Amino acid sequence: MSQDHHHHGRDHPHGDGHGHPHDHGKGLSDSALLWAVVINLGLTAAQIAGGLAADSVALVADGVHNLSDALALVLAFGARKLAARPATPAMSFGWSRAEIVAAFVNYLALIAVSVWLMVEAVGRLTDPPPVAGGLVMALAALALVVDLGTAWLTARLAKESVNIRAAWLHNLADAAVSVAVLIGGALILAFGWRIADPILTILISVVILWHIRGDTGPILRMLMLGAPAGIDDPTLRRDVLAVAGVTGLHHxxxxQIDEKRRSAEMHVVIADDADPYATRLAVKLVLHDRHDIAHSTIEIETRTSGCADPVAGEGH
Structure with a gap:
């Protein structure tokens, strides 16, 4: 039998097979993230102070949400730095999955904040306190500008990284909160509808939870070592079995190693007269060219040799 861990440079067009495969954009990208953190922390302080002064749960909620934005960006920035570290014997795939973990933590935090806002708002529905609508609108307008500015700073990175995308969506959700708070302040000023503040807070939280429900699935799938969404298992099996000399496939x-790299392992049964090296190379090429799997570990077997796996029948 033969096993190939396929860790050569040609295996990974973006790297050496162990390290993080894509550029982390030093300079402008990191500066943009740091500026986004700074302006969100400043806004948080202003909104929470203003919300307490105006007695607006929606404004305090927006401030807490902005704090979670800042923390999300800090987490994203830290994970980005960690992901750039080289692989070690203890972390043979490198640290790139740190970005996936950070994204998942960010989404969990967003869910927790949204649920907390709903609970606070429900408590105020029966007896909504008077709210200083003008102050609420002024700070919500400032928040909207900051939220949109932060989204602009991180938009390019959000296209490249699920980690930054989580923080970016976090920020866009907060922009929606700011718009709703603005509307609430206007309703309070124009009509004295104090109940608009808690109602809008609840609606905001529902919208945020609805928005992120689809984003957590793919991240959880990666963390649980699920098959990548784009992988068609029957087609992959059919393509491998179609390689000359291959007579069986199991295990x-x-x-996904990380957001950019897919990995596969399998036992391939070949005909007794087939060349194991040529057959294995042909299978690797099929995996790479047709299924975008650059990292593969293939154990070659024959009908005569049988499977050396001690767990009989598993995955056959």
């Missing part, structure tokens, strides 16, 4: 596992 097939496909997962």
């Amino acid at each position: 097939l596992h496909v997962w």
Whole structure:
């Protein structure tokens, strides 16, 4: 039998097979994240102080949400730095999955904040306190400008990284909160509708939870070593079995090392007269060219040799 861990440079067009495969954009990208953190922390202080002065739960909620924005960006920035570290014997795939973990933590925090806001707002529905609508509108307008500015600073990175995208969506959700708070302040000023403040807070939280429900699934899938969403298992099996010399396939596992890299392992049964090296190379090329799997570990077997796996029948 033969096993190939396939850790050569040609295996990873973006790297050496162990380290993080994509550029982390030093300079402008990191500066943009740091500026986004600074302006969000400043806004948080202003909104929470203003919300307490105006007795607006929606404004305090917006301030807490902005704090979670800042923390999300800090977490995203730290994970980005960690992901750039080289692989070690203890972390042979590198640290790139730190960005996936950070994204998941950010989404969990956003869920927790949204639920907390709903609970606070429900408590105020029966007896909404008087709210200083003018102050609420002024700070909500400032928050909207900051939120949109932060979204602009991180927009380019959000296209490249699920980690930054989580923080970016976090920020866009807060922009929606700011718009709703503005509307609430206007309703309070124009009509004295104090109940608008808690109602809008509840609606904001529901919208945020609805928005992120689809984003957490793919991240959880990666953390649980699920097959990448784009992998069609029957087609992959059919393509491998179509390789000349291959007569069987079992113990097939496909997962994502990180956001950019897919990995696969399998036992391939070949004909007794087939060249094991040529057959294995042909299978690797099929995995790479047709299924975008650059990292593969393939164990070659024959009908005569059988499977050396001690767990008989698993995955066959």
